[in-house]
Amino acid sequence: MQNDKIQDHASFNIQAVAQEIAELTDILNGHNYCYYVDDAPSIPDAEYDRLLKQLKVLETAHPEYCFPDSPTQRVGGVALAKFDQVVHLKPMLSLDNVFSDEEFEAFYNRINDKTDTAPTFCCEPKLDGLAVSILYRDGIYERAGTRGDGKTGEDITENVRTILSIPMKLRGENFPPLLEVRGEVIMPKQAFDSLNERARAKGEKEFVNPRNAAAGSLRQLDSKITASRALGFYAYALGVVEPETWELADHHYDQLMQLKSWGFPVSAEVKQCDSVKDVIAYYTDIMTRRSSLAYEIDGVVIKVDNIDQQAMLGFVAKAPRWATAFKFPAQEEMTLLEGVDFQVGRTGAVTPVARLKPIFVGGVTVSNATLHNADEIARLGVKIKDTVIVRRAGDVIPQIVAIVADKRPDDASEIEFPTTCPVCDSLVERLEGEAVARCTGGLFCEAQRKEAIKHFASRKALDIDGMGDKVVEQLIDKELVESPADLFKLSASAMTMLDRMGLKSATNLVKAIEVAKQTTFSRFLYALGIREVGEATAANLASYFKSLDKLKAANAEEFIKVDDVGIIVAQHLTHFFAQEHNLAVVDSLIQAGVNWPAIEEVAEESLSLKGQTWVLTGTLTQLNRNDAKAQLQALGAKVAGSVSKNTSCLVAGEAAGSKLTKAQDLGIKILDEEGLLAVLAGE
Numbered sequence: 014m015q016n017d018k019i020q021d022h023a024s025f026n027i028q029a030v031a032q033e034i035a036e037l038t039d040i041l042n043g044h045n046y047c048y049y050v051d052d053a054p055s056i057p058d059a060e061y062d063r064l065l066k067q068l069k070v071l072e073t074a075h076p077e078y079c080f081p082d083s084p085t086q087r088v089g090g091v092a093l094a095k096f097d098q099v100v101h102l103k104p105m106l107s108l109d110n111v112f113s114d115e116e117f118e119a120f121y122n123r124i125n126d127k128t129d130t131a132p133t134f135c136c137e138p139k140l141d142g143l144a145v146s147i148l149y150r151d152g153i154y155e156r157a158g159t160r161g162d163g164k165t166g167e168d169i170t171e172n173v174r175t176i177l178s179i180p181m182k183l184r185g186e187n188f189p190p191l192l193e194v195r196g197e198v199i200m201p202k203q204a205f206d207s208l209n210e211r212a213r214a215k216g217e218k219e220f221v222n223p224r225n226a227a228a229g230s231l232r233q234l235d236s237k238i239t240a241s242r243a244l245g246f247y248a249y250a251l252g253v254v255e256p257e258t259w260e261l262a263d264h265h266y267d268q269l270m271q272l273k274s275w276g277f278p279v280s281a282e283v284k285q286c287d288s289v290k291d292v293i294a295y296y297t298d299i300m301t302r303r304s305s306l307a308y309e310i311d312g313v314v315i316k317v318d319n320i321d322q323q324a325m326l327g328f329v330a331k332a333p334r335w336a337t338a339f340k341f342p343a344q345e346e347m348t349l350l351e352g353v354d355f356q357v358g359r360t361g362a363v364t365p366v367a368r369l370k371p372i373f374v375g376g377v378t379v380s381n382a383t384l385h386n387a388d389e390i391a392r393l394g395v396k397i398k399d400t401v402i403v404r405r406a407g408d409v410i411p412q413i414v415a416i417v418a419d420k421r422p423d424d425a426s427e428i429e430f431p432t433t434c435p436v437c438d439s440l441v442e443r444l445e446g447e448a449v450a451r452c453t454g455g456l457f458c459e460a461q462r463k464e465a466i467k468h469f470a471s472r473k474a475l476d477i478d479g480m481g482d483k484v485v486e487q488l489i490d491k492e493l494v495e496s497p498a499d500l501f502k503l504s505a506s507a508m509t510m511l512d513r514m515g516l517k518s519a520t521n522l523v524k525a526i527e528v529a530k531q532t533t534f535s536r537f538l539y540a541l542g543i544r545e546v547g548e549a550t551a552a553n554l555a556s557y558f559k560s561l562d563k564l565k566a567a568n569a570e571e572f573i574k575v576d577d578v579g580i581i582v583a584q585h586l587t588h589f590f591a592q593e594h595n596l597a598v599v600d601s602l603i604q605a606g607v608n609w610p611a612i613e614e615v616a617e618e619s620l621s622l623k624g625q626t627w628v629l630t631g632t633l634t635q636l637n638r639n640d641a642k643a644q645l646q647a648l649g650a651k652v653a654g655s656v657s658k659n660t661s662c663l664v665a666g667e668a669a670g671s672k673l674t675k676a677q678d679l680g681i682k683i684l685d686e687e688g689l690l691a692v693l694a695g696e
């Protein structure tokens with residue numbers, strides 16, 4: 014009875030194992046299809062590798078349940094029927110993997126046990142592209158094929174012809190009458206980025222990574238498409254050579270150098286290493302330089318250098334015994350998106366940030382990743398509770414690169430953008446044609462406070478002497494200032510609380526603040542930090558409206574009448590003045606004593622420089638450039654940035670350069686600073 018039970022239990026277990034093997038085989042073959050046929054992986058490689066390892070372990074314990082179509086037994090990939098087929102003269106295999114120093118040492122020991130003399134190695138970057146076989150007869154390019162299932166690949170002769178670094182005719186001497194070269198077709202990172210940029214602009218599907226982009230570009234029926242894709246190639250092995258007696262170098266490294274002499278690109282990172290220690294140093298060195306390489310690599314390949322030893326070691330199911338891929342830690346992993354938080358940046362940009370189930374990727378634990386903006390969310394098609402692929406490469410901040418579509422639960426929910434600022438509750442607006450949503454709180458929004466006050470005090474705004482970024486940051490951190498009006502209430506003794514601020518400098522700063530109260534209307538408008546209202550627009554607004562009350566009462570229609578103000582800026586202005594709390598900030602500034610000389614109502618016609626275009630160049634010593642500009646504008650002139658035949662007058666300060674020469678060439682009137690001062694004084 015007791016025995017029966019154990020028997021039952023055991024057979025139940027065996028059944029469960031058989032079923033698990035069947036399931037894993039199915040799942041992995043499904044992923045293989047997406048990866049090798051569609052060039053669009055459905056899960057990160059790390060996840061694929063884990064599932065494959067799981068299957069290997071089960072198959073090793075129960076070889077009787079291993080399916081003939083198991084991904085452990087076959088080289089991944091198939092040759093698509095839409096291409097002509099090439100039958101490889103010698104199978105194209107895969108590589109076994111190691112993931113740690115210990116695993117590499119185990120690989121070394123396995124080999125060392127079998128060889129008479131200690132093996133030495135040829136180490137190469139593991140290029141992340143796709144393998145191709147290229148045939149040359151009498152030194153002339155004849156045919157190229159993909160790896161396919163290892164035995165049969167796709168005929169991509171015409172496509173490979175478009176890759177400029179692949180020779181159509183061999184150089185040098187001593188190449189065999191029949192030569193098969195094997196290597197990797199890759200897409201350099203830069204080409205990949207611009208390809209995806211173009212795809213994004215056209216609303217087309219982007220490639221997930223350079224490997225898939227290279228594969229997708231090469232496996233095209235129309236070779237013109239391939240030609241447009243900037244692919245690269247590196248040779249990494251000899252294939253078939255005929256006659257077989259042809260004399261070749263007896264070490265793999267030297268064979269690579271032979272390939273190089275015949276005109277093939279060979280990676281400059283290829284290196285011979287004699288010991289485990291050297292190999293590990295090579296691996297570590299390349300890993301630290303990984304992000305600065307022009308192409309993507311996912312590890313290094315370590316090959317026994319001596320060709321005789323290679324032959325003696327031979328092959329296992331689908332890979333040579335004499336080589337292994339020493340892989341880098343994964344840069345892509347998958348995890349759950351648990352929620353989305355919205356952060357308000359210093360310029361009011363509202364950024365969605367994904368809250369992730371913590372995941373170890375690219376050497377760190379990642380628990381959130383930016384989703385950038387609504388467009389990015391739409392592009393990814395991501396929802397809350399989706400399983401997402403997170404990528405962290407080098408020092409680059411973690412990114413969500415894709416979702417795993419078939420892992421979406423029924424209760425996944427849309428990501429909703431907030432309509433009001435999570436920090437200050439002001440309206441969030443997203444203007445048409447803009448990707449970014451922004452808090453309209455401006456001066457009022459705590460998240461924007463430091464930037465807003467730095468801007469308020471800056472040279473072109475209220476120009477508070479001595480109120481640098483560091484001072485502003487401390488004033489806010491120490492809660493001495495909340496809104497710009499608070500600046501005018503600061504006492505010298507309070508300011509001595511700041512770092513490196515003695516009583517003397519504090520007193521000077523208080524004086525500077527007092528002086529800054531006297532400003533101009535246009536500086537005041539600029540200081541408010543209304544979006545896209547730069548100093549020129551502020552000056553135009555000031556001379557158009559002349560008084561704050563009139564400006565506050567204006568609507569978009571009226572704003573548009575002002576020079577340089579378009580629909581967008583008009584919207585920013587109306588939004589700004591529609592918010593009660595912004596009006597409160599403006600009022601409190603006026604109450605604090607900020608003032609400016611009234612702009613007289615001058616009949617437009619009587620402006621002395623009406624209709625003229627002036628250009629300022631060189632260094633002015635008595636006036637600052639912005640004030641000069643504002644004063645010229647107040648007299649009705651337009652102030653332009655470059656000299657043309659329409660320029661009325663050029664003001665050339667000290668060390669004026671090309672603009673001065675141009676004005677001289679065009680015979681345009683030129684004034685020095687004294688001359689300008691005279692004009693401004695009405696002389």
Ligand SMILES: NC(=O)c1ccc[n+]([C@@H]2O[C@H](COP(=O)([O-])OP(=O)(O)OC[C@H]3O[C@@H](n4cnc5c(N)ncnc54)[C@H](O)[C@@H]3O)[C@@H](O)[C@H]2O)c1
Pocket residue numbers: 044045047048049054055056057058059061062088089106107108137138139140141142143144145160196197249314338
């Ligand atoms: N995400 C997925 O769904 C999915 C599915 C299938 C496979 N994969 C990934 O693909 C990989 C397995 O694919 P594989 O069997 O083609 O093996 P592989 O890509 O890991 O290794 C073999 C290949 O390495 C390439 N290679 C690059 N540099 C080389 C060099 N210097 N010398 C020799 N070969 C070099 C060759 O193209 C060769 O075919 C794994 O990383 C796996 O995670 C992922």
Ligand SMILES: [Zn+2]
Pocket residue numbers: 357434435436437438439452453454455458459460
């Ligand atoms: Zn806000």
